[in-house]
Amino acid sequence: AGGGLAGAAGVPAGAGGEAAQLGLAGTGSNPAAFAMLLAPLATFVVLWRGKGLVESLFTGVAAAVAVALACGLVSPGDLIHIDAAAFRAEGLILDGMEGAVGIVVFTILLMGIVGAVQEAGILDRVVRGWRPDAEAPRRAELRIFGITSVAVIVTTHSVMAILAVGDLVRRAGHRAGIGRFRRANLLDMTVCTYPFLLPFFIPTILASSATAAGEAYGVPRVSALEAGLANPYSWALLGVTLAAIFTGLGRPEPGPYPQQNEPEPHP
Template sequence: MDQIKKENVQFYGGTIGPWLPMITMIVLMILSTATHTGGLNRVVLIAFACLALGFFLCKDRKNYGKITLQGLVNPMLGTILMAYILAGVLAQLMRQSGIIDALIWAVSKIGMNTGFLPLIAFIVCMLISTSCGTSTGSVAAVAPVLVPLAASVNIDVGLMCGAIISGAIFGDNLAPISDTTISSALTQEAELSDVVRTRFPYAAISAVVAAILFVIFGLKMSSGIGSAPELNGSTARSLILLILPVLMVIMMNKGWDLIATLITCDVLGIVLNLVLGCISMERMLDASGPVVAGMVGMMILVLYVMLLFQMLEILNASGAFGRLNATLLNLCKTPRSGELVCYLAACLGSFATGGSGIAILFFGSVVRSITKTFGIDRCRGANILDGVACGTTGLMPYGNPMLVSLGVALAVDGISPDFSFLNIVPYTFHCWGLLLIFLISILTGIGRKFEMKEVTLKS
């Protein structure tokens, strides 16, 4: 094993050989999403097949297992996997408490002009996605209620879908329990609390502008008072669980580590649900209850991440990653150009891999290498990586938030069968805002901070 570590592992195909498993995986992911056969189950199968491809390309097949298993001893991997599992439990505790119906019910009782419905959808999805850490889940929860309502009061359905996706992406980008927030922080060797704190101004500015645009376009496209969704307030007590994401941020700001914070919030979430009667003890202990379902629901993601780290080790052991980093760094003459490369990696990575979370894990080490070389603050790298990846995902025609929105919209009576993502993309204001605000920040240098003097790092 020492010999393996001292010399680069050789692959058939020359310098391109070590990259063939990764290239094949990306191509298959694109084909999978383009044919609507995506999802993590398919991604795991693709990753496994490409890991097997690496075995046949490796010249040292006898030690291939030892080589790839080195990826599983990466200290960051254990933290990522535990964080995913514990965050999955917390997300299920929030969802199964009835908090989603409670939020929609609470907002529906306001009874304002129907022109404000896109704004309401945006805010509701912001709250749900920030609380539960999921963009797809937020869209799936809100769209079936508010999209038909928008159609019934003659609000542009594309505008409503854009508002829902925008709100969902807000939380996916910012929530402490979001997989993208966790991955971006850990891959950039940053504290999660610092990442959330420094990311908030970018997310908030984009959200405020998006909210104003939703009001302007909403009032322009509708007038009058509509009826509220037919929901009751039986789950209103679950709104108390909104203290959990707030507590999580407070604890991390006080110096608690991520795993300890998640365990504390999980335990408190269990207690609150039982005391409030949101979830029964029988349900809590059931296989479909929040604890087991939260863990099991993350298993596919856990398997994918483990396979991905093994494949990344192929690139490390062969020296391919080192050569890529050297090439990219030669292109990066200044901190600005370095950040632009990070921006493009997050954007193109999301399009290639079909989602923000996968892109962040895939390109995280490249981004960290660039920011470390220039001494750019690690939170800055995490925020560019996450903000751009999430913004891009919200605009992709084959991204989950867009696909779910389209599915709901096309099922509404009176919606043209020609309705497509082109009717929605112009109104995903927060997604466009994230891409624009980070691009402006990179070009102007606003918000750029350094961990040490730049001149000592790159001549």
């Protein structure tokens, strides 16, 4: 699917000469491959409707297979077939599984390192080092941003980071008069930046792995670090988060502390 889409796009960044050398010009292009964009769209729609990530990804894969078959980009035998001479199964599905072995093994090893760090209590000591006393909203938001940043970098997992500091952020934000929606936005925006910027997070590693698989189609291979540095959306999100903290953009007018109309959190 990805190869067909790359071929249909004509790889414009490489100029005509390079495309011709790679055999991507002329007969190698197929405009029908643009229909494959329906696959990520299906994943997004299912996610938008509140379904789980795994279910949404499977929906996207199923949509990709259906569209590719309907457009004639692949045949059923291309997906999986038996090579009687070699006594083994072959096809796009198995090729995809084999291509994911490296990233799966790396992820398992990475999670082992993260587990060791967590068992050592490093994150717990960092969290306990901050007493959520009442303070000015800007200072409290900076602390929330800082402690959440440490948590997501240590755990390399956004959900684990939110669970680790969520209660502390709730109590500190309440005492500083920061509304629950703004606290949630600060948590969410902070944990959604670093995984797409730093080279030891799964998204940047996957991006690097995807470019490696596209080398045959003229896609330049980039490292995980380069993938993060060249991600303007996440850098912009990080900048907007800090700007909102320092300028108070979107923060309600200060009122009596603790914030009104919200029950006091349990200790």
